[in-house]
Amino acid sequence: MELILTRIQLWFPAFSMMLVSLISYIDRNTLALLAPTILRETHLTNEQYGFIVSGFSVAYMIGNPLWGSLLDRFGLRIGMFVAVACWTLSSAAHAFVMGFWGFVALRALLGFGEGATFPGGMRTARETLPAHLRSRGIALAYSGGSLGAVLTPLIVTPIAAHWGWRGAFLFTGLIGVAWLVLWSFTSRLVPHREKVAGALAATSGLRAIRASDPGVWAFVCLYALGALPLGFVIYAAALYLGAVRGLNQGEIGGLLWIPPMGWEVGYFFWGWISDRFRPVASPRSRRLVFGLIAGLSLLLSVAPMYGPVTALMLAMFFAMFLASGFVILSISYATAVFGTASSGLIAGIGAGSWSAVVAVFMPVAGRLFDGKRYDEAFLLAAVIPVVGYAGFLLLDRSHRNPA
Numbered sequence: 001m002e003l004i005l006t007r008i009q010l011w012f013p014a015f016s017m018m019l020v021s022l023i024s025y026i027d028r029n030t031l032a033l034l035a036p037t038i039l040r041e042t043h044l045t046n047e048q049y050g051f052i053v054s055g056f057s058v059a060y061m062i063g064n065p066l067w068g069s070l071l072d073r074f075g076l077r078i079g080m081f082v083a084v085a086c087w088t089l090s091s092a093a094h095a096f097v098m099g100f101w102g103f104v105a106l107r108a109l110l111g112f113g114e115g116a117t118f119p120g121g122m123r124t125a126r127e128t129l130p131a132h133l134r135s136r137g138i139a140l141a142y143s144g145g146s147l148g149a150v151l152t153p154l155i156v157t158p159i160a161a162h163w164g165w166r167g168a169f170l171f172t173g174l175i176g177v178a179w180l181v182l183w184s185f186t187s188r189l190v191p192h193r194e195k196v197a198g199a200l201a202a203t204s205g206l207r208a209i210r211a212s213d214p215g216v217w218a219f220v221c222l223y224a225l226g227a228l229p230l231g232f233v234i235y236a237a238a239l240y241l242g243a244v245r246g247l248n249q250g251e252i253g254g255l256l257w258i259p260p261m262g263w264e265v266g267y268f269f270w271g272w273i274s275d276r277f278r279p280v281a282s283p284r285s286r287r288l289v290f291g292l293i294a295g296l297s298l299l300l301s302v303a304p305m306y307g308p309v310t311a312l313m314l315a316m317f318f319a320m321f322l323a324s325g326f327v328i329l330s331i332s333y334a335t336a337v338f339g340t341a342s343s344g345l346i347a348g349i350g351a352g353s354w355s356a357v358v359a360v361f362m363p364v365a366g367r368l369f370d371g372k373r374y375d376e377a378f379l380l381a382a383v384i385p386v387v388g389y390a391g392f393l394l395l396d397r398s399h400r401n402p403a
Contacts, residue, residue, distance in 0.1 A: 009189060013128045016186040017121040017141035020084060023179055024117045025148030027091040027110060027172045028056065030156050031103075032235045033256060034165045036242040037249050041165075046239060048100055050366025053235050055104040056111035057359030061352040063115020068348025071116065071123050077187040080120045084180055087113030092173025095166040115352065118142060122331065122347035127190060132275060139271025139328055146267055146324065149234060149260030157253030209338050209345060216349065218395035219334040222290060224353035225388025226326030229300055229319045231358035232381040233259050236365055237316060244374055245309055255313055262317035266324030273329075280333040287393065293325045294389035301382035304375050319382075326385065357384070 031038070031052075039049055071079045090109040097103055121141030129137040160168040209216060237256055241247045247255070273279060280286040296318075303315040327350070334346045361384070368377040 010129065011137075011140070012186060013124050013189050014121070014137045014140045016183065017124045018144035018147070019182070020080065020179055021117050021121055021142060021144030022148040022151070023084075023144070023172075023175050024087065024114045025145040026152050026156070026175065027087060028114065029149050029152040029234060030091075030168055030172055031094070031107070033152055033156055033238055033253060034160055034168060034249070035235075035238050036252065037160070038165055042099060044100060044103075046366040046369045047363060048366075049239075050363035052100070052103045052107055053362040053366075054359040056107035057231075057355040057362070058111070059108040060111035060115050060355040061359065063112040064119060064348035064350075064352030064355065065115075065345060066348070067116035068119035068123075068342075068344035068346070070344075071119050072342055072344040076120060076123055076127070076190050080116060080187070081180060081183060083113050083116030083120070084176060084183070085113075088173055088176030088180070091176060092170055094169035094172075111355070115348065117145070118351045119344040119347040123344040124190065126343040135274035135328065135332060136268070136271045138331060139267040142327065143264055143267040146260050146263030146320070150257045150264055153253040153256040157250060161250065209342055209349070214395040215334075215337045218392045219330055219337075219346075219350065220353040221388040221391035221395060222326055222330035222333065223350035224357045225391065226290070226294065226297075226330065226385045227323040227354050228357055228361060228384045228388075229297065229381050230263065230323045230327075231354070231361065232365065232377075233316045233320055235358075235362055236369070236377065239369055240304075240374060241309070243369065243372075244304070245312075247309075255309065258310075258313040259316035259320050262319070262321035263324050266321040267328060269321075270325045270328040274332045278332070280329055280336060283396065286329075286333060286396075289329065290326070290389055290392060293322050293329075294386045297322050297385040298382050301379040304378050323385070326388075 035049060038044070039046070044052075067079065067083060087110050090106050090113060093106055094103075094110075097106055118141075121144075122138055125134050125137030125141055156168050156171070159171050163170075237259060238252050241252045241255065242249075279289045300315065300319040303312055303319070306312045306315055331346065331350060334350070335343065338346060361381070365377045365381070368374070368380075
């Protein structure tokens with residue numbers, strides 16, 4: 001019994017970060033799930049919806065490295081409380097929004113607060129777990145995002161059916177408040193900032209993170225471009241199912257838990273692979289692994305050709321499974337290069353750069369959807385990970401063989 005309690009205490013901080021990432025994705029995915037209904041009632045276009053997503057993504061891009069640096073410097077306890085309180089208020093306020101600019105403003109505030117999610121998760125895993133468990137700890141902390149994407153259609157769809165889409169956003173505020181209460185107790189299991197700083201300084205890593213370092217941009221190419229299909233499926237799947245497959249809001253909610261399951265399974269699979277086999281330990285192995293994932297990502301381009309809706313869902317499932325590999329393995333690559341002392345900043349750079357790519361991509365995808373050029377949108381989303389892999393090859397080589 002004592003051993004079980006020790007294990008629970010060891011993993012509970014990472015589990016609490018899984019819960020916060022779950023809540024963050026319920027908050028952000030509620031808009032994506034209910035987009036057909038919201039756009040119809042508010043008379044917004046798909047392109048305007050794309051810019052609303054961009055408002056979130058730009059603020060999320062800014063928030064990630066900023067929160068990462070703040071958490072590295074001041075610690076998790078207060079930082080995560082402030083961040084979650086900020087985005088909880090914003091999420092609940094969506095219930096009162098009236099038009100395009102209101103959505104843009106609140107999504108930006110939501111995105112800025114949620115920028116602490118993955119820096120907090122990575123920092124928690126690095127601070128509370130031994131080295132041989134850290135990739136799985138990161139996978140657990142990050143997996144709440146994919147689990148939130150799975151659960152959002154199952155939870156939010158009936159809430160919206162009974163209380164409308166505005167009631168759904170009030171619900172997201174309530175679960176944020178519940179996590180804040182839990183964190184007031186859980187945060188006591190996280191080491192004090194001074195103790196953490198001393199422990200990490202002894203194993204800080206190879207060198208400081210600088211914008212001029214090719215290794216930083218190799219990491220950005222892998223994470224931001226490689227994981228782009230996550231954003232595309234999250235934000236565009238509901239619109240595609242409604243416009244092309246003719247499904248209603250209830251039918252969409254009954255299906256959109258399937259693709260994020262690939263994301264959820266992928267986090268744990270790639271986390272286990274990273275801890276067990278260290279596939280980024282040598283230049284040759286990481287080129288092989290990332291090249292394989294990038295090549296398989298091209299299968300998303302033919303997803304619109306699948307006849308049955310279930311086949312389309314499985315194609316999106318596989319795309320999200322592969323994209324999660326880019327997330328977990330690129331973080332392993334970055335921490336191998338830069339060490340653990342700046343783990344929050346590493347997570348912030350990764351998630352922030354991904355958000356920047358999504359911010360640019362989604363208005364383009366929205367315009368393609370408005371023009372009924374769905375095949376082109378899917379093709380573009382499938383090719384971008386290959387572009388990211390090519391950029392990684394170039395930059396990783398320059399990192400290993402500087403001119």
